[in-house]
Amino acid sequence: DWKEKGAARLVKTEKDENGNVISTHIIKRGVEDFEFGKTLGIGSYSTVVGATDKQTQQTYAIKILDKRHIIKEKKVKYVEIEKNTLSRLRDHPGIVSLHYTFQDESSLYFVLDYAANGELLSLIKKMGSLDEACTQYYSAQILDALEFMHFRGVIHRDLKPENILLDEKMRVKITDFGTACLLSNEVDSQGNKLPTYPQNHRTNSFVGTAEYVSPELLSDKVQGKECDVWAFGCILYQLIAGMPPFKAANEYLTFKKIVKLDYRFPPGFPSRLKDLVRRVLVFDPRQRYDIPRIKAHPFYDGFDWNRKNLWKQKHPRIM
Ligand code: ADE
Numbered sequence: 001d002w003k004e005k006g007a008a009r010l011v012k013t014e015k016d017e018n019g020n021v022i023s024t025h026i027i028k029r030g031v032e033d034f035e036f037g038k039t040l041g042i043g044s045y046s047t048v049v050g051a052t053d054k055q056t057q058q059t060y061a062i063k064i065l066d067k068r069h070i071i072k073e074k075k076v077k078y079v080e081i082e083k084n085t086l087s088r089l090r091d092h093p094g095i096v097s098l099h100y101t102f103q104d105e106s107s108l109y110f111v112l113d114y115a116a117n118g119e120l121l122s123l124i125k126k127m128g129s130l131d132e133a134c135t136q137y138y139s140a141q142i143l144d145a146l147e148f149m150h151f152r153g154v155i156h157r158d159l160k161p162e163n164i165l166l167d168e169k170m171r172v173k174i175t176d177f178g179t180a181c182l183l184s185n186e187v188d189s190q191g192n193k194l195p196t197y198p199q200n201h202r203t204n205s206f207v208g209t210a211e212y213v214s215p216e217l218l219s220d221k222v223q224g225k226e227c228d229v230w231a232f233g234c235i236l237y238q239l240i241a242g243m244p245p246f247k248a249a250n251e252y253l254t255f256k257k258i259v260k261l262d263y264r265f266p267p268g269f270p271s272r273l274k275d276l277v278r279r280v281l282v283f284d285p286r287q288r289y290d291i292p293r294i295k296a297h298p299f300y301d302g303f304d305w306n307r308k309n310l311w312k313q314k315h316p317r318i319m
Contacts, residue, residue: 029053029100031109034062040118045075045178050114060099063110067103078178079108085177086110088152093311094145096165096175115165115173123318124161129242132270133316138164139236140303141172144310146232147291149174150225153183157223158208159231161238170315179208181223192224210251211244215259216285226285229294233280240273241266245281259283272299 012025037050046065053060070079086098100111117123120138124130130138142164149156156163156177163176208217214230217223237245245263248254257263261283265274276299282288289297295305304310 025055028102029111030102031104034060034111036062045070045073045079048112051111059114059116061096061112061114063112065108065110067106067108070108081180081182082178083110085154085180085182086112088154088182089149089177092145092148094141094172094174095149096173112175113167113173115175116168117166117170119162120164120166120172121161123166124238124242127318130239131316131319132240132273134318135236135239135273136300136303137313137316138172138239139232140300140305140310142174142232142235143291143294144305144307145172145174146228150228150291155181155183155223155225156228156231157181158212159228159235160209160212161235162209164235170318171311210254211246213255213258214285215261215283218255218259224285226288226290229280229288229290230285232294233277236273236280237263237265237277240269245277272297275299 012027013021014023014025016022033054034051035054037052039047039049040061041048046063048061048063051060051062052058065079070076083098083101086096089095090097096113096115098110098112100109102109102111142159146156146159154177156174156179158176158179159174163174165173165175167173208227208231212231212234214223214227217227234244234246246254246257248257261281263281265277276289276294276297279289279297280294294300295303304313
């Protein structure tokens, strides 16, 4: 017996043969079904708050978006993209799952997986840098999540250590799909999926974060899946070096370094990883290593890429 109570609560009741209610289950959640806790993050259009489902005691991270602000700043399209993207990517361990969405007069709510160990960026900052074993472990999970995302026709476009979260078992969970690009199922003459949305809505501005932006976006204003692989290369470098390869006093100088491929390896940077980074941070996106070639690189020699095992392995000691 299903009943819609109000707009946001679908209630299932079980009755015995005499018509007495023996149990009720709230199927569709609303604001009143959660106990809100501490703020986990504040963005320009949203706040992420920790919350507990009163019925199941399950912890979630709820992204709260202010409707008036979103409409005023013309970000409705981005919110739709984020919701549609997360819905497409629901069942991968390396991507934050969207469990419920609901709204009240003032806000939209996205109920997401809670990542207990916060941002990968905080881990890098706390440790200064990571060792090779950790770099292999975290980068392999990022790569597997990226491969799945691309397979489902999603380009993230703002991949960076702030958007890579860690769960209670130190497993990677990619988040923040507000600037993602959804590819349609239509293909061009080369068999590439076509974007559903315009590549870049705002002329003269870019999506993403300066340090991780690919050179093709800066030179041709175009972006395909290769831009996520570029960002992956920057993250690979950052895990070992402690900072991203292209970093300058301001965005303009950072962009200049990117298009000139102006970066250096710090002393002691492992040679096999150097070789891999050099093959990923390639100016021409068509020459850049793709995900299968990265997986086959000697840096991952002997690594078990089987998706089940990859997400079951114990994380290495953090050094
Ligand atoms: N901060 C932002 N999103 C989060 C999430 N899903 N889990 C934990 N902290 C977060």
